[in-house]
Amino acid sequence: MDFKADLRDLRFQLFDWLPMDELLATGGFGDWDRESLGMTLDEAYKIAQERLGPGNEEGDRTEAQLADGQVTLPESSHDGYRTVAEGGWIGCANSPEYSGLGMPHTVGTAATDLFAGANLSVTLVFLLTRGVGEIIERHGTDELRALFCERLYTGHWSGTMCLTEPHAGSDVGASTARAEPLGNGRYQVSGEKIFITFGEHDLTDNIVHAVLARLPDAPSGTRGLSLFVIPKVRVQADGSLGEPNDVRCASIEHKLGIHGSPTCSILFGSEGGCEGYLLGEPHGGMRVMFEMMNSARIEVGIQGTAVAAAAHQAALAYARERVQSRRWSDGRDADPVAIVEHPDVRRMLFTSDAFVQAMRALALKTSYCLDRSHVEEGEAAERYAAYVDILTPICKAWCSDWGFRVTEWCLQVYGGYGYSKDYPAEQYLRDIKITSIYEGTNGIQALDLVGRKLRRQADAVRQLLGEAAGTARGLASDPTLGPSARKLGQALEVLGRVLTETPGKDDGPLRLVLNAVPILDMLGHVLGGHHLLEQARIAGDRVREIVAAKGLEDGDADAYRELLQSDADAAFLHNKVQAAVHFAHRVLPQVEALAAPIEAGETAAIDAVL
Amino acid sequence: MKIGVCIKQVPDTEARLRPSASGQWIDEEEIPFAINEGDEYAIEEAISIAEQTGGEVVVVTVGPERAREALRKALAVGAHRAVHLADEAYAGGDCWATARALAAVANRESFDLILTGSQSADVGFGTTGTLLASMLGWPHAWLVVGLEVADGSAKVTREMEAGKNELLQIGLPAVVEVQAGINKPRYASLKGIMQAKRKEVAELSPADLELDPSQVGAAGSRLEFLSVSVPPKGEGAQILEGDTAEVATQLVDKLRTEARVL
Ligand SMILES: Cc1cc2nc3c(=O)[nH]c(=O)nc-3n(C[C@H](O)[C@H](O)[C@H](O)COP(=O)(O)OP(=O)(O)OC[C@H]3O[C@@H](n4cnc5c(N)ncnc54)[C@H](O)[C@@H]3O)c2cc1C
Numbered sequence: 001m002d003f004k005a006d007l008r009d010l011r012f013q014l015f016d017w018l019p020m021d022e023l024l025a026t027g028g029f030g031d032w033d034r035e036s037l038g039m040t041l042d043e044a045y046k047i048a049q050e051r052l053g054p055g056n057e058e059g060d061r062t063e064a065q066l067a068d069g070q071v072t073l074p075e076s077s078h079d080g081y082r083t084v085a086e087g088g089w090i091g092c093a094n095s096p097e098y099s100g101l102g103m104p105h106t107v108g109t110a111a112t113d114l115f116a117g118a119n120l121s122v123t124l125v126f127l128l129t130r131g132v133g134e135i136i137e138r139h140g141t142d143e144l145r146a147l148f149c150e151r152l153y154t155g156h157w158s159g160t161m162c163l164t165e166p167h168a169g170s171d172v173g174a175s176t177a178r179a180e181p182l183g184n185g186r187y188q189v190s191g192e193k194i195f196i197t198f199g200e201h202d203l204t205d206n207i208v209h210a211v212l213a214r215l216p217d218a219p220s221g222t223r224g225l226s227l228f229v230i231p232k233v234r235v236q237a238d239g240s241l242g243e244p245n246d247v248r249c250a251s252i253e254h255k256l257g258i259h260g261s262p263t264c265s266i267l268f269g270s271e272g273g274c275e276g277y278l279l280g281e282p283h284g285g286m287r288v289m290f291e292m293m294n295s296a297r298i299e300v301g302i303q304g305t306a307v308a309a310a311a312h313q314a315a316l317a318y319a320r321e322r323v324q325s326r327r328w329s330d331g332r333d334a335d336p337v338a339i340v341e342h343p344d345v346r347r348m349l350f351t352s353d354a355f356v357q358a359m360r361a362l363a364l365k366t367s368y369c370l371d372r373s374h375v376e377e378g379e380a381a382e383r384y385a386a387y388v389d390i391l392t393p394i395c396k397a398w399c400s401d402w403g404f405r406v407t408e409w410c411l412q413v414y415g416g417y418g419y420s421k422d423y424p425a426e427q428y429l430r431d432i433k434i435t436s437i438y439e440g441t442n443g444i445q446a447l448d449l450v451g452r453k454l455r456r457q458a459d460a461v462r463q464l465l466g467e468a469a470g471t472a473r474g475l476a477s478d479p480t481l482g483p484s485a486r487k488l489g490q491a492l493e494v495l496g497r498v499l500t501e502t503p504g505k506d507d508g509p510l511r512l513v514l515n516a517v518p519i520l521d522m523l524g525h526v527l528g529g530h531h532l533l534e535q536a537r538i539a540g541d542r543v544r545e546i547v548a549a550k551g552l553e554d555g556d557a558d559a560y561r562e563l564l565q566s567d568a569d570a571a572f573l574h575n576k577v578q579a580a581v582h583f584a585h586r587v588l589p590q591v592e593a594l595a596a597p598i599e600a601g602e603t604a605a606i607d608a609v610l
Numbered sequence: 611m612k613i614g615v616c617i618k619q620v621p622d623t624e625a626r627l628r629p630s631a632s633g634q635w636i637d638e639e640e641i642p643f644a645i646n647e648g649d650e651y652a653i654e655e656a657i658s659i660a661e662q663t664g665g666e667v668v669v670v671t672v673g674p675e676r677a678r679e680a681l682r683k684a685l686a687v688g689a690h691r692a693v694h695l696a697d698e699a700y701a702g703g704d705c706w707a708t709a710r711a712l713a714a715v716a717n718r719e720s721f722d723l724i725l726t727g728s729q730s731a732d733v734g735f736g737t738t739g740t741l742l743a744s745m746l747g748w749p750h751a752w753l754v755v756g757l758e759v760a761d762g763s764a765k766v767t768r769e770m771e772a773g774k775n776e777l778l779q780i781g782l783p784a785v786v787e788v789q790a791g792i793n794k795p796r797y798a799s800l801k802g803i804m805q806a807k808r809k810e811v812a813e814l815s816p817a818d819l820e821l822d823p824s825q826v827g828a829a830g831s832r833l834e835f836l837s838v839s840v841p842p843k844g845e846g847a848q849i850l851e852g853d854t855a856e857v858a859t860q861l862v863d864k865l866r867t868e869a870r871v872l
Binding site: 086569 | 686
């Protein structure tokens with residue numbers, strides 16, 4: 001089945017909802033304008049469909065193979081990688097000084113939505129490669145920048161991030177990898193890193209690892225970690241490849257999904273010959289690594305969105321053609337209909353669609369704030385940076401968790417065929433699961449949110465929720481969206497109460513850590529409802545314009561239905577309104593249910609004997 | 611070497627088409643348009659020849675304002691500049707009138723070679739390139755699956771019946787109408803998309819081309835579209851709806867469960 005995306009929604013969210021003109025008017029993006037950015041989306045979609053999509057199933061079935069320390073990937077992965085790298089997509093939002101293309105991250109994120117939906121496994125290497133380039137550009141010496149940035153942004157070499165060790169997973173501070181100065185400005189690094197995505201592969205001649213390790217006499221915990229750039233093959237002063245470094249892939253994982261993405265155990269310096277460069281300050285590695293992780297977390301949010309979106313498109317196409325059972329309201333002898341006609345199937349499909357739209361909105365908005373934080377100055381830059389800070393864990397965890405559920409609903413749409421490998425539903429479900437685990441589990445994201453960010457960025461939280469309250473008030477008396485806006489208002493009230501009252505309770509800290517994930521979900525639901533209502537307001541206005549332009553009578557239901565049949569754009573806009581109504585009535589009320597145990601101080605999971 | 615590529619913007623193959631209110635053409639509102647598929651191969655062929663010989667590629671189209679997007683795409687994949695015949699006077703032309711306008715551009719530009727697709731995906735006459743060649747008095751070849759240009763002539767491989775090919779040598783300038791599949795069209799790189807904005811798109815009126823408005827567009831046409839309609843559903847015929855993949859799945863399903871031939 002060919003990869004399909006809702007390009008219309010992507011365009012709507014980018015160009016009709018987000019204030020893209022304001023962003024471009026800052027002058028921070030060279031010559032990029034609406035037209036050329038729109039064209040990049042068309043091209044990204046073509047590449048996703050023609051070059052990444054076709055290899056998705058093969059990557060899953062063939063799996064990455066390890067032999068003699070070398071990992072090989074199927075030709076289709078090579079083809080997809082090459083096409084994306086040659087098109088300039090890896091460094092699309094990076095600095096032109098190093099052959100990046102300088103476009104907004106927001107649009108880069110939209111491209112990732114297409115690439116990751118078509119082939120999550122291969123798309124991971126783009127994110128890692130870009131990420132390592134970025135931290136070297138920001139924190140590297142001139143020498144490092146000259147050696148690595150351009151080669152990474154253009155995809156000649158690829159990147160990895162190496163934090164995890166057998167005893168250091170969520171607790172990165174427990175890392176034991178070591179580094180010693182060699183006296184020539186370089187360092188000898190030794191240690192084992194596990195679960196390293198694209199730690200070894202045959203897509204590029206060199207692999208540039210960003211590795212956390214501890215210098216002699218370093219303090220314990222994360223404050224004693226330094227960051228090292230370690231190429232798989234040593235690089236000579238002119239950038240050409242020299243001797244192999246002492247970096248070895250010991251094994252690869254056999255896992256539930258993303259089989260096309262090799263997950264490697266990497267031994268650094270097992271023979272005492274692994275040379276690397278220090279990036280940033282001694283013991284300052286975690287701060288730099290966090291920069292890479294933060295961008296990566298936004299991208300993981302979009303991965304969740306992308307795979308869920310692909311699963312939804314596939315399920316929708318299937319439901320339109322699978323004929324089974326008569327319509328519930330038809331007589332006994334009526335002909336069977338396509339399953340898309342059955343209300344329960346419609347509900348699963350449309351809940352999926354509404355969630356995908358809300359997830360996409362959150363991921364794009366987070367990237368948009370990131371762009372603004374880069375191009376604005378002073379107070380505005382700080383405000384946008386604070387938004388990014390708060391939105392990042394929500395984007396990562398909410399989009400990946402609900403994305404997983406979307407793939408489950410979409411599999412359910414197929415019935416037995418969804419469980420079979422003949423259809424892509426089961427692969428989407430397996431592949432997407434990783435997004436709630438890597439780059440910090442969703443549990444850790446939620447703790448970061450309630451433990452740190454809600455406190456530190458209290459003003460930004462108030463502003464974001466204030467915007468949502470503005471939307472709820474503004475639409476309260478809208479004939480179509482009024483009831484939905486009131487649901488948003490109610491959810492905001494409950495959320496506000498939980499956020500202000502819980503910390504002050506006697507057992508406040510326990511309530512917060514116990515309920516970090518539900519609190520993150522409450523925020524995600526509220527932001528999702530807010531964004532969908534904003535979009536519905538724009539879409540509703542457009543529909544009214546179309547109705548007026550076509551000279552249809554207001555309230556002529558038959559003519560309106562016919563319009564929706566014949567005019568794809570009107571149907572799209574109509575559905576945007578329906579998605580907001582659906583989400584507001586079915587998801588926003590869950591906020592109150594999530595609040596109930598928190599407000600009641602229920603702690604059975606703590607009191608139970610486990 | 612200066613290569614002209616004549617391209618046409620046509621309704622996207624996935625667009626759902628409906629006859630327009632007048633019944634003489636399709637309703638063009640709200641449907642997506644794209645570069646005619648065959649023409650994408652002509653563009654790629656021209657760009658790769660120009661890369662090898664250091665030449666210039668000029669894309670030319672006759673079409674309304676929306677067709678500028680097709681030109682921009684061609685510029686983004688590597689054409690050097692574009693000529694857009696967008697004047698109202700060109701509207702509604704048949705292949706004769708269109709070829710006349712293109713011939714005027716060819717004369718003005720002194721192309722060494724003109725590439726086109728073999729037929730358009732909308733009306734599918736497959737004659738514009740041939741008419742263009744005859745108006746210019748140039749040799750031409752249709753359904754070309756291989757092209758090598760050297761020293762003022764071109765070796766052309768043409769597709770024949772029964773899987774056979776024919777190899778011809780023709781002198782330049784010539785019109786070569788390529789067949790889909792002759793090459794692998796490249797994707798526009800992000801750099802290419804950025805650069806496309808700065809490339810020249812010249813709009814030329816009939817007067818600029820020393821043509822009388824009566825020679826182009828509907829006025830200069832010999833063919834009139836009387837009506838366009840969806841074929842009537844025959845007895846027992848089923849029309850499968852959906853995109854290609856959906857339709858193919860439905861078809862296989864029907865062959866299996868209804869016709870029971872699979
Ligand atoms: C396919 C794949 C690819 C990966 N790619 C990379 C990579 O490229 N680079 C890299 O460095 N790592 C990578 N990882 C590792 C990944 O980031 C870790 O698996 C993840 O951070 C969790 O660590 P862990 O597996 O050790 O789980 P643990 O830390 O053991 O966690 C187990 C459970 O305990 C919970 N938990 C742990 N601590 C706390 C706490 N303080 N409070 C509440 N709950 C807690 C977690 O949320 C989780 O549910 C990858 C993993 C996989 C599976």
